[in-house]
Amino acid sequence: MSNNVENTEKQLQFAVVGSGYMGGGIAQVLALGGARVALSDVSAEIAAKNYERLLVESDQFVADGLFPAGATETLRKNLWAAKDIEEAVANADFIEEAVPEVLEIKHATLARISAAARPDAIIGSNTSTISIADLAVPVINPERFLGVHFSNPSPFIPGVEIIPHAETSSATVGAARDMVHSTGKQTAVVKDVTGFVLNRLQYALFHEAAQLVEQGIATADDVDTLVRTTFGFRLPFFGPFAIADMAGLDVYDFCYKSLQTGFPERFATPKILKDLVDAGKLGTKTGAGFLNVPAERTAELIAYRNKAYVAMSALLEDLGPAPIH
Structure with a gap:
């Protein structure tokens, strides 16, 4: 042609x-x-x-x-x-x-x-x-x-x-x-580093998921179910920093300490998180965190979040389960 x-x-x-x-x-x-x-x-x-x-x-x-x-x-x-x-x-x-x-x-x-x-x-x-x-x-x-x-x-x-x-x-x-x-x-x-950003994040999740299955902690199907229906359910609307800000960076700091009882090196608290917590910047509840969402917009943000999750549930129900079984 x-x-x-x-x-x-x-x-x-x-x-x-x-x-x-x-x-x-x-x-x-x-x-x-x-x-x-x-x-x-x-x-x-x-x-x-x-x-x-x-x-x-x-x-x-x-x-x-x-x-x-x-x-x-x-x-x-x-x-x-x-x-x-x-x-x-x-x-x-x-x-x-x-x-x-x-x-x-x-x-x-x-x-x-x-x-x-x-x-x-x-x-x-x-x-x-x-x-x-x-x-x-x-x-x-x-x-x-x-x-x-x-x-x-x-x-x-x-x-x-x-x-x-x-x-x-x-x-x-x-x-x-x-x-x-x-x-x-x-x-x-993003910067020109190994894996860039997309694949670094994608393979970090897969790496941890594979270890959970290898160690007999959960089946591949159960891991996929949890990812799809819990934290992964949020990801079309909010990235990891927005999710952390909404949960509370002090909560994240505490959860890291809990994870460190079993995995002290793998789940060492990121310095960027520790610095924000030490400065009293705990996310949306203080109006400052990774994304600095103003505290007065918290109600608006929660309303959007709830509407988004209900809409996602309706979409998934309309589509039906993926044909992988």
């Missing part, structure tokens, strides 16, 4: 390199957000095949009420399959690399992208594990390169991790965030 659709002057030009499950989903997100998106892969045939797959997938998503009516027509207008990387990136304002998580493959791909792209084009990588600084090595003008990490399934997960490396310019970070926000998603900017 050639790039033969007339573009408006203001329409942003994007390219996604790697048209598989993640790259294809990202391309859908960008194209439905109004950009003109080139899709490329190791061959023109694979890119074209995945282009057609994304249209079929979109039809099903529309039928299921997951994509808006007319989404497939929007994709046909905005999405196109390029013959190669060079054609895909030639006129792009933003390029997202989404090839396999192998440093050598990514280096070779990023070298081709940066050689063929405009010198001012922003280049993002969808890596979830590899250092952005390490990935930046073959990139010409590395100040325009950063991590832009979508989560699976990218059309439906609203958060995107933005990861600059030491040489990434602030203008690049701002432009990348604006691009993501234009698709209706939210961003968080």
